Amino acid sequence: MLLALFAGAYFYLPISLMKYFGNWKTKWIKGYKYVAGIILILFSMLIGFSRIYLRVNYASDVVAGFCIGFAWLSMTIWLFECFKKKSDNEVKFENN
Numbered sequence: 001m002l003l004a005l006f007a008g009a010y011f012y013l014p015i016s017l018m019k020y021f022g023n024w025k026t027k028w029i030k031g032y033k034y035v036a037g038i039i040l041i042l043f044s045m046l047i048g049f050s051r052i053y054l055r056v057n058y059a060s061d062v063v064a065g066f067c068i069g070f071a072w073l074s075m076t077i078w079l080f081e082c083f084k085k086k087s088d089n090e091v092k093f094e095n096n
Contacts, residue, residue, distance in 0.1 A: 044069075 048062040057065075 048066060051057040051062055052059050
């Protein structure tokens with residue numbers, strides 16, 4: 001379960017960083033954002049593969065952890081987008 005949470009966090013972090021820095025003008029070169037995202041994703045993959053290599057978990061456990069992490073990530077992104085739309089609508093309503 002812990003691997004699923006870390007996998008979700010490592011997958012969500014690059015996406016949120018890319019969204020955040022993509023909307024704002026920064027001095028970061030665009031390629032650095034993608035490199036940082038790829039490094040974080042590879043890091044989570046390496047954690048999973050090290051668990052298999054050290055024979056701490058079966059491969060099916062690691063794959064299931066990644067699937068649970070991805071499902072958690074998808075649900076979290078969906079919820080944040082829903083809350084963002086709701087708050088944007090409330091701000092528009094208050095301004096009128």
